[in-house]
Amino acid sequence: MNREEAQFVLQAYQPKSEDAHDPQFAEALALARQDPVLARWFADEQAMDAAFASKLRARSLPSDLKAQLLLARATIARRAWWRQPLWLAAAASVGLLLAFGSWRQRKDRSEAQFGEFRVAMASAALDMSPHVEAFGMDAPELKQWLTEHRGHPDFVLPPKLAEHGVMGCKIVEWQGHRVTLLCMKFDGGHADIFVVNAADLPGASLSTAPRFAVDGPFITATWQRDGKIYHLAGDFPADRLKQLL
Amino acid sequence: MDEVDYEQAVALYHEDLHRFALSLARNPDDARDLTQESYCRLLSKSGQVRDKSKVKSWLFTTLYRIFLGWKRHEQRFPHLELAGVEHEIPMLTPEAVEKMDVGVVLEALQQIDEHHRTPLVLFYLQSLSYRQMAEMLDVPVGTVMSRLSRAKAALRAGVTARVTNTGVSNVVPLNPQRTPFSKSS
Numbered sequence: 358m359n360r361e362e363a364q365f366v367l368q369a370y371q372p373k374s375e376d377a378h379d380p381q382f383a384e385a386l387a388l389a390r391q392d393p394v395l396a397r398w399f400a401d402e403q404a405m406d407a408a409f410a411s412k413l414r415a416r417s418l419p420s421d422l423k424a425q426l427l428l429a430r431a432t433i434a435r436r437a438w439w440r441q442p443l444w445l446a447a448a449a450s451v452g453l454l455l456a457f458g459s460w461r462q463r464k465d466r467s468e469a470q471f472g473e474f475r476v477a478m479a480s481a482a483l484d485m486s487p488h489v490e491a492f493g494m495d496a497p498e499l500k501q502w503l504t505e506h507r508g509h510p511d512f513v514l515p516p517k518l519a520e521h522g523v524m525g526c527k528i529v530e531w532q533g534h535r536v537t538l539l540c541m542k543f544d545g546g547h548a549d550i551f552v553v554n555a556a557d558l559p560g561a562s563l564s565t566a567p568r569f570a571v572d573g574p575f576i577t578a579t580w581q582r583d584g585k586i587y588h589l590a591g592d593f594p595a596d597r598l599k600q601l602l
Numbered sequence: 603m604d605e606v607d608y609e610q611a612v613a614l615y616h617e618d619l620h621r622f623a624l625s626l627a628r629n630p631d632d633a634r635d636l637t638q639e640s641y642c643r644l645l646s647k648s649g650q651v652r653d654k655s656k657v658k659s660w661l662f663t664t665l666y667r668i669f670l671g672w673k674r675h676e677q678r679f680p681h682l683e684l685a686g687v688e689h690e691i692p693m694l695t696p697e698a699v700e701k702m703d704v705g706v707v708l709e710a711l712q713q714i715d716e717h718h719r720t721p722l723v724l725f726y727l728q729s730l731s732y733r734q735m736a737e738m739l740d741v742p743v744g745t746v747m748s749r750l751s752r753a754k755a756a757l758r759a760g761v762t763a764r765v766t767n768t769g770v771s772n773v774v775p776l777n778p779q780r781t782p783f784s785k786s787s
Contacts, residue, residue, distance in 0.1 A: 368754060369725070369732045369747045376731055381743070401696070408699035409757065410726040412707040418620050419634060426612045426641045485646070 360395050363388045367399055425493055471561045474531060474553070475579075475588070479572055481529045481538060482549045482590045489540050492525030499523055508537040509552040513582060518550075518601045532557075548591030548598075555586050567602045569595060578602055611644060611657050618727045619661055625711065625723040626669045636672075640665040662729055663738045666720065694758045702761060710760030718753035721746055 358366075363385040370382050389399045419425075491502050503510035508528050513519075521543035529536045534557040539550040555561070563586060567578040575590040576598055591598060619640060623633035640661050644651065651660045699707070711719060721739065724730050732750070736743045 365747060365751060369750045371725065371728050371731065374728055374731050379731070379733070381732075404696035405694070405699065405758075406726065408696040409707065410728070412699065412702070412704050413621060413625075413711075413723065413726045415704045416621055416624060416708065418617055419630070422620060422634065422637065423612060423616055425634075426616055426638060427609065487642075 358384050358388060360388070360392060363392075363395055364398060364402075368402065372403065471558060474558055474561075475570075475572060475577065477529075477531045478536070478549075478551045478588055478590060479575065481536075481551070482575065488527070489525030489538065490527045492540070494523075494525075496523075499526060502526065503528075503537060507535055509554075509585060512537065512539070512552045512585065512587075514539075514550065514587070515602050544593070544597070546591060546593040546597070548589055548593060551588040551590070553586050553588070555581055555584050558586050561586060567599075569598070571595075607654065607657075608641075608645060611661070612641065615658055615661055616641070618729050619665060621727055622662060622723055622729065623665055623669075625719060626666070626716065632672075636665050636669055639668050643668075659730055659734045659738070662724065662734075666738055694762055698765070699761070702765065706764050707757075707761055710757055710764055713760055714753055714756050718749050718756060721749050722753035722757065725750055 366382060366385040367389065370376050370385075376382055389395045490506075491499075494502060500510040502508075503512075503526065506528050508526070518541070521541055523539045524542050525540045527538045527540075529538055529551075531553070534553060537552040539552065541548045541550065555563075561579070561581070563579055563581040565580055565582055567580040567589075570577045570579075572590065576593060576595050577591075578589045578598055580587050580602070589598070589602075593601075616637065620633060620637045623636040623640075624630065627633040627636055643664050644657070644661060651657055711723070714722065721732075721735050724735055724738075725732075730738065732743055732746045736746045739746065741749075
């Protein structure tokens with residue numbers, strides 16, 4: 358290896374990296390120790406690299422970037438365990454059970470429609486592609502987003518539940534009706550609240566008192582208020598959910 | 603990937619990853635999207651990263667591939683080769699660089715074509731070794747060294763041209779459009 362070849366190789370050398378132990382650089386580094394001209398060039402090169410590197414690192418970053426990245430975990434992390442076969446099987450069972458339930462209640466068309474709604478919302482709760490379309494917004498931004506996307510910006514959650522804030526949201530369509538999905542995460546748990554106009558689900562026979570059920574991996578609660586139906590699907594214990602509602 | 607691992611991956615790498623994204627995307631919004639999408643994939647495909655020591659290179663490689671995917675989709679990136687810079691390294695001292703405005707350096711950097719800019723930024727951020735760069739870029743290690751050498755020369759030529767205000771740069775300018783690609787909504 359001559360001086361020129363050593364220069365070429367050493368231009369790619371990063372002293373604090375694993376390059377220091379890479380045999381590719383050993384010969385060039387040895388030559389630099391023996392050749393004063395090459396050694397001086399190498400020292401200058403490293404000083405120049407350090408100067409440019411410091412300029413690149415001086416670039417300012419968004420102050421909220423880290424928080425946003427950590428927030429993303431709330432909506433994405435759940436996919437890992439829900440995609441596991443056991444949970445998928447459970448979800449499929451829920452669908453079959455609800456579908457079977459719907460069949461048995463064929464005479465009661467309204468109740469069957471509510472069953473179909475629950476199946477569809479369970480599916481939406483499992484959907485991670487993506488799970489929400491917007492996240493990291495404060496309350497006014499959330500309402501504006503829902504207004505712009507023809508959701509339900511005037512939704513009202515029970516106070517104790519509302520305290521925990523909405524993590525993200527999405528609009529899903531069910532039988533031609535728009536349903537607002539509100540995603541929440543707190544106390545190590547996760548809940549999706551679906552809001553739909555009561556007129557779109559006419560026979561649900563709901564009241565302001567939540568109606569609880571167990572749907573596979575979810576505890577669900579459904580209630581009606583001010584012309585809207587709220588359907589919550591979450592992984593909280595039922596007792597905890599009752600405290601919040 | 604558990605919560606502790608993810609938090610560590612964010613704490614340790616998000617700054618350099620975002621700087622890398624900025625160097626590729628050229629505008630802050632797209633850079634943020636690239637960074638976020640990379641971490642989202644880390645969460646959703648964490649099974650692919652069994653060795654924790656590989657998380658860093660996995661993130662950088664993933665971000666680069668997402669960028670290439672967007673770029674392919676948009677077809678708005680003319681690739682122009684550097685020309686005639688390797689024999690014309692201007693006289694420039696580290697002290698002069700340190701005194702320079704950050705904007706001058708970044709502007710010169712952004713004028714370098716992506717094939718050369720990418721390894722140069724990774725090199726300066728000390729994000730990946732040259733072997734990892736070769737894997738990421740899917741080129742031989744010799745090509746990485748060659749691109750680094752030419753990119754360094756181009757950067758020095760670019761900042762010198764700007765500082766001396768000659769208006770003449772031996773770096774091939776790219777499309778001056780500030781928005782290299784549009785985000786998919």
